[in-house]
Amino acid sequence: MNNILFENDYILSVGAGKNQLPLIKAIKKYGYKVISCDKNPEAEGKSISNIFLNISSHEPENIIIELGLLNVKPKAVLTRSTGIPVVTCAIIADSFNLSALDIATSKLLIHKNKFTTNNNKLNIPSPKLFCKEHLQDISFPVFIKPAYTVVSHAAMSVCHKFDDLAPAIASAKAVSTDGSVNIEEYLIGNDIASIDFVQNKKIQHLVSIGEISTGAPHFDGLGWYTLDRTTSDIASSSFATLKHKLNLSHGFFQTAMKYNSIEKTAKIYEIHAEIGGDLVNDVFIPHITNGYDIFKNNISLSLNEKLDSCTKVIKFAIILFRKKIKQYNLSIPKHTYVQAVEHKDYLTFDFNSQKDLNKYLYNLTSQKNVSITNREN
Template structure:
């Protein structure tokens, strides 16, 4: 009689496009088979997969049924979703729940992908968030798409009603909030059992072009707030945030606006395993041997993580165009006089050095 066939351990990748290649590669290097899900049978990650599911990443019912048919050959050990699409993240959540695996939370997905949901969440839990603009007295204002898009796409600084009318699309729901003078920073952390463990802070280098469009210029590590009282206050906010999701286990990024006086407020939560070259370029440049996507696979599969402390050294990435294009990767951070942010066509540039001068004296 033939022996019983052993199942292979597999990780399911929600998506097999360019953005998912890094997590697919990391899963395979960790010894897992990969089951890739994408509606495009010719998606670049499909040839790397051990099993391909040609289906929309938004169709969780179809996927769960399809995975049941694969269970005779595969033991599902993790679900990874490098995407900002709410429905795709909900597909990942449904799969992680079905197989009892680490994953996100329904409300966490909602506040990561919908600005109005995040505002409501912060209001209920008394977490600082930029005020909603309600009248002409509130100009200048920031206009953001209600639903998260890639990078800073669709975000504008408007100085008056005319500018507001010019930059808003009647077909797109937007969030309009008061502009806060300050700097943008991001924290990468692990959320697990309602607690948060910080890996690092980084600076988001942001400018405003002459048309009012917010432009991502690059990233810098370590952040200018690292080691300051502002970092302590900011992380207290993150810990309060994470305590609301005791069942979630995931690598997350939180973006904050820090006022020039050092007061932090939430502006975005990212549950999409990072974009803008954070995991692809910046973190590996700042720490030799650090593999963000390998860590993401470990978290998704519930594997033991030996350390949460890495020796990140100064590094910076400058974009040559909207991410993922970049021209310069420097072994230095924004504090260095070697760094020059191009200001051609910008009405506002990054103010991180000014912030540092104000808050370190």
């Protein structure tokens, strides 16, 4: 990364709340100045930004106008916030001719109904989407969820019969920004994610990881674990199909899938184009890759500079969120791991092999409120 900078070498952080702090700190760490924006006049990132704009991350036009008044052209624009801020980044990047995800694709990716409908049309591996105007055509069970919301894990329901549909749809509609709802094929399998850079239309696959959750019906995230090579390869292959059929040319993508170990398929149910949270990018990936810096490389991507090549996963590991351990009164098995690290926000466990890790997962998921799959025994 070029460290010879000009006076107005600013990078824009869309958002300045607590979640954005690792991004803002990384931008400054690598020698750039930070412009941040947030609707909260006392946002946590304000004090460590060089310039703070008290403008909502949902208002790209106003941000562009203010940057013009300040006579500042950002060199790049990034966010850690999901949903509309992703589109805001795309609009601002387009206005200043910066490297970023294009506007049309950004709007597609943040809307689960439009995204899954498009995937079905293009034969991208995804759950089948049913139309609420033709409920008689539904094959049960189905999964109901809001299609356009910033509230994670909200108003999701599994419906096994026709009488379950109306209340489930009403609940999802109530928290969906535009009232749209997904009625999807209920996929069976493990929740996994492929994490990838795309630069100049080429994929640089980083890692694939599995999610530990509470299971049905809410699938509240509890942590993450490294995947075996076969599952990881299938996940990255599904992302490659999506990248090709959507003609993705630039971006950082975290693609959520349901992996069916019997059918050997990984169907995509959502995708995130921001530098997400859940301790994945700032803690877990650096831990299992011996220090790969997601933030540094997202900055490089936004500047269209060469990315660091990622060493393959070198640790078989699990991360669990302390807050969730307490919330669900989880019992933590004490055997088979070779190293445990305790932090105020999380626990990590390292293992000698994927086989040992899988044994630990079996013990962990034998208790109530811990799952890596929704498959019935």
